Amino acid sequence: MELKKNNDGGWSPYIAGGLSGLVIIVSVLWTGKFFGASTSFVRSVGMLERFLAPERVAQLEYYIRYLPKVDWQLMFVIGIFLGSLVSALLSGSFKWQGVPDMWAARFGTNPALRGVVAFVGGVVAMYGARLADGCPSGHGLSGMIQLAVSGLIAMIFFFIGGIVMTRLVYFGGNRK
């Protein structure tokens, strides 16, 4: 198998992925924490809503199940932002960009159109992730690592949904 470096100065995904696998092992050994991300959005919105409607938050069952608080996972998600920022700045690959290249090639460079679609996508994706009880971190990485049937099923349907939607979005569209 060829493990060449990417032409843009990045690391091989096999190596960076494998190192991430080691981080998962150490995390589970040390703190008992498997990777996950989507629960953090529930806790975050609960914390935001507490400012606006504290009675409502106290009353909703889902916020009782997932208390609005900063925990390991929310810090983990914030850490991903910081780690990526550090890596991007150190390697000079930081790029301020509001419309991805592939999107721009198909739909133009209007950041408002991209913003609306990204927002709607975010709403639908998170609703689905909560219904499925996990995202590609929780079900994909953590579930698959533990050979969980739920992780395998969710992963398969994440990709089916994603493939169907990109077929629709890029129907007859650009080929790189």
Add this chain to the structure above:
Amino acid sequence: MNAEMIYGLITGMLFGFFLQKARVVRYDKQIGALRFQDMTIVKFMMSAIIVGMVGIHFFDIFGLVQLLYKPVVLGENIVGGLLFGLGWGLLGYCPGTQGGALGEGRWDALWGILGMITGAGLYAETYPLLMKKILGVGNYGYLTIPQLIGINRWLVIVVFIAGVLAMFRWFENKGL
């Protein structure tokens, strides 16, 4: 900040660093995989999974790790998985990795983050209704792949890794 939160932050920073190094947090890479044009994210994810899988199950032999996976609830895993995938196809970012996309300057991820916070709030609001109607449909409880097919887990792991390596080889041959 307690120790658990600091561990979360450090773990996230390491993961975010590797994600950015492998260039997998970008829209073009995520959607590139869903369009079968660039399999970088699948290489990263599967590398992390096979390394994590061997390590976690190895340490589990000695009781050093606590497995923590999610139950199979077919209705939720399938419908939620599909919904997540459809949203993912629009957004092009994942709940865990979009913070990383923002970290390398892809600020359209902010719309996705706002959308996901909204989606999580929407889920909390509709949770009581979902509980009555669809949650729990097809509940098979905590199930692993080795339990499902009734064979030793190491056999499953060996076959899984062989399959992943064959897939990597195929990706490289096809230049994906």
